Amino acid sequence: MSALATQAEAAVELRQAGRQRGALAAAWIVALLAILTFLVIYPILTLLFGALTDANPVVEGFNFARVSVANFVTVVTNPNVGEALANTLTACTGGTAIAVAIGLAFSWIVVRTNTPCKRFIAAVSVLPLFAPPLVAGVAWSILGSPRTGLINTMFKWAHIDLRVDFYSLTGLVIVFGIYYAPYVYMFTASALRNMDPSLEEAAEVSGASAFATLFSVTFPLITPAIISGMLLSFIVMLGIYGIPAVLGAPANLNVLTTYIFKLTNWSPPLYNTAASVAILLMIVTAVLVFAQQKVLSGRSYTTVAGKAYRPRSLDLGSWRWVTLGLAVVYLIVVVLLPLFALIVAAFRKFMFIRDAASLFDARMYSLVHFHAIFDNPLTLKSIYNAVEVGIITALAGGALAFAIGYTIHRTQLAGRRSIDVLSTLPVAIPGLVIGVAYLWAWIAVPGGLYGTIWILALAFIARFMPDTVKSLSTSFLQIHRELEEAAWVCGRGVLSTIRTVVLPLASPGVIAAMTLLFVLAIRELGSSLFLYTSNTMVMSVLLLDYYEGGNLGKTAAFSLVQMVLLGVLIGGANWLSRDAAQGSVARSG
Amino acid sequence: MTATLEVNELRKQFSVGRPAVDGVSFAVPPGEIVVLLGPSGCGKTTTLRCVAGLEHPTSGTISIAGRVVSSPAQGILLPPRLRDIGMVFQSYAVWPHMTVRQNVVYPLKHRKIGKTKSTRMVDEALALVGLSEYAERPVVALSGGQMQRVALARSIVYRPQLLLLDEPLSNLDAKLRLRLRDDLRRILKQTGMTALYVTHDQSEAVVLGDRIGVMREGQLLQMGTPSEIYNRPADLFVANFTGATNELTGTLIQRNGTFGTVEIGQGQRVEASLLHGLAPGDKVRIAFRPENIAIGANSGGNIVRARVSDRRYHGTQTVYDIDVLGHRLEALELGTAARHEIGTDAAVSLPRDALWAYRDQGSLAEK
Numbered sequence A: 001m002s003a004l005a006t007q008a009e010a011a012v013e014l015r016q017a018g019r020q021r022g023a024l025a026a027a028w029i030v031a032l033l034a035i036l037t038f039l040v041i042y043p044i045l046t047l048l049f050g051a052l053t054d055a056n057p058v059v060e061g062f063n064f065a066r067v068s069v070a071n072f073v074t075v076v077t078n079p080n081v082g083e084a085l086a087n088t089l090t091a092c093t094g095g096t097a098i099a100v101a102i103g104l105a106f107s108w109i110v111v112r113t114n115t116p117c118k119r120f121i122a123a124v125s126v127l128p129l130f131a132p133p134l135v136a137g138v139a140w141s142i143l144g145s146p147r148t149g150l151i152n153t154m155f156k157w158a159h160i161d162l163r164v165d166f167y168s169l170t171g172l173v174i175v176f177g178i179y180y181a182p183y184v185y186m187f188t189a190s191a192l193r194n195m196d197p198s199l200e201e202a203a204e205v206s207g208a209s210a211f212a213t214l215f216s217v218t219f220p221l222i223t224p225a226i227i228s229g230m231l232l233s234f235i236v237m238l239g240i241y242g243i244p245a246v247l248g249a250p251a252n253l254n255v256l257t258t259y260i261f262k263l264t265n266w267s268p269p270l271y272n273t274a275a276s277v278a279i280l281l282m283i284v285t286a287v288l289v290f291a292q293q294k295v296l297s298g299r300s301y302t303t304v305a306g307k308a309y310r311p312r313s314l315d316l317g318s319w320r321w322v323t324l325g326l327a328v329v330y331l332i333v334v335v336l337l338p339l340f341a342l343i344v345a346a347f348r349k350f351m352f353i354r355d356a357a358s359l360f361d362a363r364m365y366s367l368v369h370f371h372a373i374f375d376n377p378l379t380l381k382s383i384y385n386a387v388e389v390g391i392i393t394a395l396a397g398g399a400l401a402f403a404i405g406y407t408i409h410r411t412q413l414a415g416r417r418s419i420d421v422l423s424t425l426p427v428a429i430p431g432l433v434i435g436v437a438y439l440w441a442w443i444a445v446p447g448g449l450y451g452t453i454w455i456l457a458l459a460f461i462a463r464f465m466p467d468t469v470k471s472l473s474t475s476f477l478q479i480h481r482e483l484e485e486a487a488w489v490c491g492r493g494v495l496s497t498i499r500t501v502v503l504p505l506a507s508p509g510v511i512a513a514m515t516l517l518f519v520l521a522i523r524e525l526g527s528s529l530f531l532y533t534s535n536t537m538v539m540s541v542l543l544l545d546y547y548e549g550g551n552l553g554k555t556a557a558f559s560l561v562q563m564v565l566l567g568v569l570i571g572g573a574n575w576l577s578r579d580a581a582q583g584s585v586a587r588s589g
Numbered sequence B: 001m002t003a004t005l006e007v008n009e010l011r012k013q014f015s016v017g018r019p020a021v022d023g024v025s026f027a028v029p030p031g032e033i034v035v036l037l038g039p040s041g042c043g044k045t046t047t048l049r050c051v052a053g054l055e056h057p058t059s060g061t062i063s064i065a066g067r068v069v070s071s072p073a074q075g076i077l078l079p080p081r082l083r084d085i086g087m088v089f090q091s092y093a094v095w096p097h098m099t100v101r102q103n104v105v106y107p108l109k110h111r112k113i114g115k116t117k118s119t120r121m122v123d124e125a126l127a128l129v130g131l132s133e134y135a136e137r138p139v140v141a142l143s144g145g146q147m148q149r150v151a152l153a154r155s156i157v158y159r160p161q162l163l164l165l166d167e168p169l170s171n172l173d174a175k176l177r178l179r180l181r182d183d184l185r186r187i188l189k190q191t192g193m194t195a196l197y198v199t200h201d202q203s204e205a206v207v208l209g210d211r212i213g214v215m216r217e218g219q220l221l222q223m224g225t226p227s228e229i230y231n232r233p234a235d236l237f238v239a240n241f242t243g244a245t246n247e248l249t250g251t252l253i254q255r256n257g258t259f260g261t262v263e264i265g266q267g268q269r270v271e272a273s274l275l276h277g278l279a280p281g282d283k284v285r286i287a288f289r290p291e292n293i294a295i296g297a298n299s300g301g302n303i304v305r306a307r308v309s310d311r312r313y314h315g316t317q318t319v320y321d322i323d324v325l326g327h328r329l330e331a332l333e334l335g336t337a338a339r340h341e342i343g344t345d346a347a348v349s350l351p352r353d354a355l356w357a358y359r360d361q362g363s364l365a366e367k
């Protein structure tokens, strides 16, 4: 009798505990959804609202009476917008074409030929990923400006009757192409590695020349990889602000990103128009992202996971020195020349260079520009701010991404699918659009976030969420489920299991993801542009300020300072994570 | 159309390790099928790929139809496409982005053959491998066996003078393998092509090959007709690899013609065939097949005492482990009835023609 009673009591208790756990789980999901709504949905909705109204958000707040598609249509049919869109598409298409040519060539050279120093070539092929776009743009403006550019100066000095002008659409296409080739390279190189070399050997035995084999067998087989690399590089170029801002401004050449920024800098600022153009940019990006996902999930001939193939290395004979030469030229063009230009400009008192002899005249060099930038109190403040935003982003973003990743991949809670969708949404939103959206979301809210460091951090967290969740998830997906279950069986609760089992095991991955997030945050420009105020100036924005102020010396000096800082940080990140999470540095440009 | 293949002192040294192929010489006369047989890693594929031109030999010469196609000493190295050869790969290597017909017509496209003629040749090749109805299918919609037939059709459609096959059947299931093996021999003989075939499966080698070359650690140990390989293996390794897995050690007491008397311990003597030039007093190892041990027989020569220590019933045959003078041997009896109990003592007969004595150079496992 009493035994029965205790049993019944135990059952009731169990049921209560179950109900409590259910309530907790529901609260957890609701909390995550609320955070994501706050971070992603709310800003995007306000942006959409901004595109559909002509009410000024600063003066009138949100005026729902004046919402109409007409506003959006008026903006989008404006010839200036049309011109910016056309420029954007031209620059991205041309840039992508060059990127595909370079990326494909290097992946073939590295994976399929006997070119010497292949490890070196492989490293060079991904090196441009680490160059901040703005710095690359500055370097190429020092090199390629039509009047004072180093290249033209050298040509003139050598009596070569040739002039280059990188302040043009062509210049933009070239710089885009050479800096975004690694996106294509990463996809095609791994596809080639996963492809059975006997498919190519069969073609050769059948009588096809190496060239015919390449075009009738190799490239058709890796087409999905080529297309997705192509789309990705196109998407990244679409959202880049730094390069077109530097190279396009002198020639009054606008692309969508620079045009959007211009609109918010007008006086009075045209926030509504900016919102409409931002929505346009987002739509184009989203379509391409969707296409890329389709291609990636579509059928692929090559990916047989885990199978190792006999490596094939085509004997190029003496041509292998030509292929090595190509890699060296690429290294010179994307890294050494720009670096050289920055160094010359940063240390030289005056940019005017009469001839080569003057280039090597030590008297012309000094530290004046470095003194000048560090005399400006804003410089140190901007570095300090950037680091502060970086730390907040890394800690808060990392923790949130961990919570999201764990909920999606390791629990069966209802609602995790929508969390998954919401947290991947920002993949399709360029950083600059996130900036405009956050501007819309908070500028009209008095006493709110706008003007604080936090709005920058929140925008970065939202912007990099998909990548962070992905890289964090891989770190704990490698932990065998049974290790966790063993802890549960031992009577541990879910939270206690996470703390005692999952976190310690996943910590290298978590640290790597957070460091990466830190680096991404401190070099981010596109979204910072719209969210900083004089108090919250960050490095990347200040660099742009120096450039627009017209002093190349200071710009170059500050570029070098940033490069060194980033170099140290990325080096540290690699050291912390050992096997670099290079793929995600890549994605976010 | 069909040509001689001559391989002379072929050596291939990769950047690491011992040579993968170490001085291999053989010739394949026109229209003959030669099978290279050997355990995994012995250098069969490397030899074949050197002949194809996919691998660059370190030294030695290869000539096809009297023309030297590879000779590092003379600086000759013809690329694969100029050697007029066909090749079937272990992994099929059919191109997944093409249909069956596109796959098969590919080599003809690179040979400047007119459209009507090439269509006819493709149809013939497909008919030969039995895939006529599948011509317009994408190859990814075929089974493994069908893909392998496409690979075969693709390699014979242009009637190359030499066909190379690298374990073409090893990715197929057992039943299909048997059927395709017989088909393959029929097709090869029908086209009259010279063929070099690589496998590690002895039954495939015996059925397909006009001659078999047994390889080990980069060297060609013996080249001969299947019957020679099976009845007069050149050394202990060939004997063992082709199924003579039992081994006894002893000392040669005296020779009488091609046979000799061997003392195998405790005064027990047996008579065995001498396949090496041996002199009395030499240490020898005797190899023989499990099939050739007759348990409980008192005639047939070489009667020794044995004890049955284990028995494994396989349905149509039974395998016994027997102890002979402290050696464990395997014996195999055909038939659906297992006749001997574990633990019984019995006389076993070891016919002298089936015992092959070789000079003792250490056991195979120690090498």
Ligand SMILES: Nc1ncnc2c1ncn2[C@@H]1O[C@H](COP(=O)(O)OP(=O)(O)OP(=O)(O)O)[C@@H](O)[C@H]1O
Pocket (backbone or CB within 6 Å): A310, A311, B014, B015, B016, B017, B019, B020, B038, B039, B040, B041, B042, B043, B044, B045, B046, B047, B200
């Ligand atoms: N590309 C290479 N680089 C270095 N060593 C190699 C290479 N290819 C093969 N080898 C070595 O050469 C030896 C012979 O290899 P091969 O592929 O010819 O063997 P195989 O007889 O075909 O074996 P299997 O039956 O397993 O296919 C092996 O020891 C292998 O490790």
Ligand SMILES: [Mg+2]
Pocket (backbone or CB within 6 Å): B044, B045, B046, B167
């Ligand atoms: Mg092999």
